[in-house]
Amino acid sequence: MSLAIFDLDNTLIADDSDFLWGQFLVDRGIVDKDRYETANAKFYDDYKQGCLDIVDFLGFSLAPLAAHDPEQLYRWRDEFVETLIKPITLTAAHALVEQHRAAGDTLLVITATNRFVTEPIVKLYGIDNLLATTPEFKDGRYTGKFIDTPCFQAGKVKQLQDWLSSSVLNLDGSCFYSDSHNDLPLLNLVEKPVAVDPDDKLRVAAQQAGWPIISLR
Structure with missing residues (x-):
């Protein structure tokens, strides 16, 4: 039994759930359109360029969680998943997951997008297994802060290593599927890295390293 690890955004789904959640908040009038939409787009561009300040971004993206009652947030989230996420799940991604499940592999998603959204x-x-940036929840409400290590770039490696230290699993035979060059630290750690519909930087790195390049689109 091996560990099969999947990135989420633009890997198992055909867009970025973090960005889409921000746009959902804008479209529903939950946040200020001009300020939030511009900042959301800028942070997403920084992510794609590999220069995202993750702490600044989390301060921005988690703030709406602190501004609203959790029950209302969960209702919005249900609508978000139903209207924006389900249409961008990928048949081939489902098939890939089921292939690993049938092989007896342990399935894990590891994503920079926060746990509330993902x-x-x-x-x-x-x-069942998810490693993600975790919003702080205290006294019955989200605080707008995060706990532990942000699950981004080298932080994904840190979170995975911490998770493995409390389990009987290891990285023998492990694979990791990702679309983003931001995941190179983890792709370089597993035995079987796979680039999935990769961005330009990851495509070049995968070609140079001889990693498989696949499409789930």
Whole structure:
């Protein structure tokens, strides 16, 4: 039994759930359109360029969670998943997950997008194990802060190593599927890195390293 690790955004789904959640908040009038939409686009561009300040971004993206009652947030999230996420799940991604499940592999999603947004998305694929940036929840509300290490770039490696230290699993035979050059630290760690519909920087790195390049689109 090996560990099969999947990135989420633009890997198992055909867009970025973090960015889409921000746009959902804008479209529903939950946040200020001009200020939030511009900042959301700028942070997403920084991510794609590999220069995202993750702490600044989390301060921005988690603030709406602190501004609203959790029950209202969950209702919005249900609508978000139903209207924006389900249409961009990928048949080939479901098939790939099921292939690993049938082989007896342990399935894990590891994503920089926070757990509030991603937990119900991962459940659409029937995957129980999720490592993600975790919003702080205290006294019955989200605080707008995060706990532990942000699950981004080298932080993904840190979170995975911490998770493995408390389990009987290891990286023998492990694979990791990702679209982003931001995941190179983890791709370089596993035994079987796979580039999935990769961005330009990851495509070049995968070609140079001789890694498989696949499409789930």
